[in-house]
Amino acid sequence: MWPNYIVRDNYLSKKHFDSISNIEFDTKPDEWDIYKHLIFKDGEIKTGFQSSTGASSFTAEEIRGYGAKNRIPKKVTEKMLRQHKHIKSNSPLSEDDIRDIHNTYHNQMINWLKELAPEKLQHYYYTELNVVNNGKNSIFPIHSDSEDKLLSVVIYIAPNINEGTTLYEDKSGKNPKKINWIPNRAFIFSRNDNTWHSYKADGKNNRLTLVYNLRSYK
Numbered sequence: 001m002w003p004n005y006i007v008r009d010n011y012l013s014k015k016h017f018d019s020i021s022n023i024e025f026d027t028k029p030d031e032w033d034i035y036k037h038l039i040f041k042d043g044e045i046k047t048g049f050q051s052s053t054g055a056s057s058f059t060a061e062e063i064r065g066y067g068a069k070n071r072i073p074k075k076v077t078e079k080m081l082r083q084h085k086h087i088k089s090n091s092p093l094s095e096d097d098i099r100d101i102h103n104t105y106h107n108q109m110i111n112w113l114k115e116l117a118p119e120k121l122q123h124y125y126y127t128e129l130n131v132v133n134n135g136k137n138s139i140f141p142i143h144s145d146s147e148d149k150l151l152s153v154v155i156y157i158a159p160n161i162n163e164g165t166t167l168y169e170d171k172s173g174k175n176p177k178k179i180n181w182i183p184n185r186a187f188i189f190s191r192n193d194n195t196w197h198s199y200k201a202d203g204k205n206n207r208l209t210l211v212y213n214l215r216s217y218k
Contacts, residue, residue, distance in 0.1 A: 001194055002167055004116060007179060011155055011186035012210070016101055020210050021158050023092045025133040027206055028053075032138050035091045037129040039102045047091040047098070052138075093131075102127055109214055113151045117190035120150045123216040134207040139200040142171055145191035151214040154187045154199075158208040168196040 012020070027033045031052045038046040049055070091098075106127065113121055134140070145152055154165060164181035168174060173196075179187045189195060201207035 001169065002177075002196075003190065003192055003194065005187065005189040006112060006116070008186045008188070009182060010184050012184055013104070016104065017157070017184050019093070019097060020131060021208070023131055023133075023208075025206070025208075027133045027135045029135040029137040032132065032134045032140075034133075035093070035131040037091060037093065037098045037131075039098065039127040039129070041125065045095050045098055047093075049091070091131075098129060101129060105212065109151060109153065109212065112153075112188050113190065113214055116188070117150065117192075120190065120216075124150060124214055125217040126215055128211075128213040128215055130211040130213070132209045132211050134199075134201045134209075136201045136203055136206050138207070140198055142168060142173055142196050142198045144171075144193060144195045144197075147191075148216045149191050149213050150216055151188070151190050153212040155210040155212065156181050156183055156185050156187075157210055158183060159205045161202070162205060162207045163200050163202045165197055165199045168198070170194075171196055173198075 023035065025033050033051045034049070036048045036050060040046075093101075109127070110121070110124075113124070156162070156164065160183055162181045164185075165179045165187055167177045167179065179185075199207075
């Protein structure tokens with residue numbers, strides 16, 4: 001059974017919503033691309049790019065570390081490495097943009113974590129801001145999120161009509177329930193072993209989201 005979750009409409013300010021909406025991608029129909037932004041407690045910011053094609057601004061060592069940290073099966077990590085093509089890719093968001101988004105919403109994120117899973121607050125280590133573009137035919141299967149995700153916030157950006165997030169009672173997909181897609185709607189939850197969900201684009205348009213995570217160090 002799903003734990004409590006939160007839905008908030010009109011969440012981002014117009015300035016931040018527009019800045020994310022205007023980010024351009026060249027994502028193919030069956031692929032996904034992510035601009036990743038990490039903000040640590042000491043203020044350090046790291047940015048990167050990752051794609052389902054294997055193109056990434058991360059090194060092979062960083063990919064192996066990511067796979068181990070998120071308990072991704074070794075064969076999947078090795079497939080990523082076989083496809084890996086190291087590239088240089090700068091985020092369209094400046095460090096000032098990233099810091100502004102973080103500073104604007106961080107306290108609210110912490111308060112939501114206190115509300116949904118207060119026992120996890122002590123494990124907070126860094127914030128992850130992912131701008132995710134899913135191709136129009138992209139499908140992400142049923143999963144419950146990795147254990148180091150303390151708070152997951154999916155903010156639907158563009159287009160006006162697409163597919164939201166589907167929640168399930170178990171991994172087999174029993175009793176699906178949909179969080180409908182509305183631009184600037186935030187879907188907030190703290191994962192546990194029952195937070196089974198999936199998402200996909202609608203087959204007509206790419207699906208652009210801002211995924212705002214609070215994460216632990218392991």
